[in-house]
Amino acid sequence: MRAIEAFRAAFGADPATVWHAPGRVNLIGEHTDYNDGFVLPFAVPWGVTAAVSPRADGVIRILSAQVPDQPQVYARPSDSEGWTRYAVGVLALLGDRVRGADIAVDGDVPQGAGLSSSAALEVSVASAVNEVYGLGLTPMEIALLGQKAENDFVGMPCGIMDQAASALSVEGHALFLDCRSLGSRAIPLDLAAQGLGILIIDTRAHHELADGQYAKRRADCESAARTLGVPALRDVTDLADALSRLSGDERKRTMHVVTENHRVEALVGLLRAGKATEIGSLLNASHLSLRDQFEVTVPELDVAVEAAVRGGARGARMTGGGFGGSVIALVPEGRLSSVEAAVAAAYAERGWAEPRFLPATPARGAHKRA
Known part of the structure; x- marks a missing residue:
């Protein structure tokens, strides 16, 4: 698995956990999510895999298998830039509940195709951090965390659909989501x-x-x-x-x-x-x-x-x-x-x-x- 290989090469150890989150395509319900409406996405076979270990010093080290240079290191999340903001923003919003992390990600979502690689990155990292720090977040809470990171940290005013589809989808089904109540139902597809x-x-x-x-x-x-x-x-x-x-x-x-x-x-x-x-x-x-x-x-x-x-x-x-x-x-x-x-x-x-x-x-x- 390339995420694990990249993690070992950069950090000299195995990750504590590895999570995969998919991108999504929306069957119907476009620009309705931020209007408290209804959407019907489903997860696609491509996504982002995040290999993560916790740290105790507040530092975040992150790299991508697609850019296998030295990891970018952030003592302050606000210093992050480019694609790393989507992942670092998740940790920043968790505040004192996390004490830093080493992260290696690998993605195969076709870039520029509108299949929400950003949500896959947010959800994969949030899911892994949720495990290693024992935060007890539900899949919907992980989706909301990813959305807030994209809204507040990246500056993209997206709705909840992309992150919810990445976190909650069931294989062979579409996800019918009420974006006001956040109630959802798997619809056979x-x-x-x-x-x-x-x-x-x-x-x-x-x-x-x-x-x-x-x-x-x-x-x-x-x-x-x-x-x-x-x-x-x-x-x-x-x-x-x-x-x-x-x-x-x-x-x-x-x-x-x-x-x-x-x-x-x-x-x-x-x-x-x-x-x-x-x-x-x-x-x-x-x-x-x-x-x-x-x-x-x-x-x-x-x-x-x-x-x-x-x-x-x-x-x-x-x-x-x-x-x-x-x-x-x-x-x-x-x-x-x-x-x-x-x-x-x-x-x-x-x-x-x-x-x-x-x-x-x-x-x-x-x-x-x-």
Whole structure:
């Protein structure tokens, strides 16, 4: 295991524990999490493995198997920079409950694809630290710790979905999560039994949410909720009345959030009824709403969705925060090659780099590896 090998090479001993946490892809429910709404992600087969041992001197030493140089050393968590902030932020928030750590991480989440490698890093490190220091944190508390580290330490105002999917997911299931109550339920997602599969299309387009665009969308939603006098857009019950009282970006953001919550609930209902073959239209509608109302798609995402459906997918949508990243497509058995060919041809016609295709099945959430 590369994380253990990197740990031994850097620190001259075996780690006290090793934990793995997966990335995630969101089946449906985009930009609803920070509006107290509903989401339906599932864990992907790729993630981050963290090898960790405790220290007694308050120092944090951390390195990545992908950057096998000397470990970065921090006597003060506030000195951390770059990717290390996601992991160091977790320890910083635990304060006096931890006394430093040696950490080596190894990740195989496709970078830039919008599959939440940051949440996988946070959750894997938090899970390992939780064990070695006997903190007794539940999986949801670990998810909340990772979210707070990303919000407060990194400065990315994400919701709880990514970390919850990484910490709580069950193999073969999607995670239906109420982002207000934090209640969750595992929803069976055995698409193969119905002759279907999920194809992730990594558009290789720029994916950067910390540049203000994500924060702007969140601010639009919060402003709209204030105008409507509700705690969050999840609480809008009369959409027509709400839209009549809003204008511009606030109106469009509200339209998306309210209808997207309905789509999540409808899709869960179809899955529970064993009707996965019927969810494609909800995926398509979600993408159109993200394109026209939330305005977070880019041409690479739109072309991938259109080409995938043209190539035989039952439905497709962008997934993740937007402005690049990935598309998911619901593909019937036997149509995988035609969908991939259609998307690749559409990209070639435009002179774009060939996208990467990643068939995915719902994986297990955070778990101990050694």
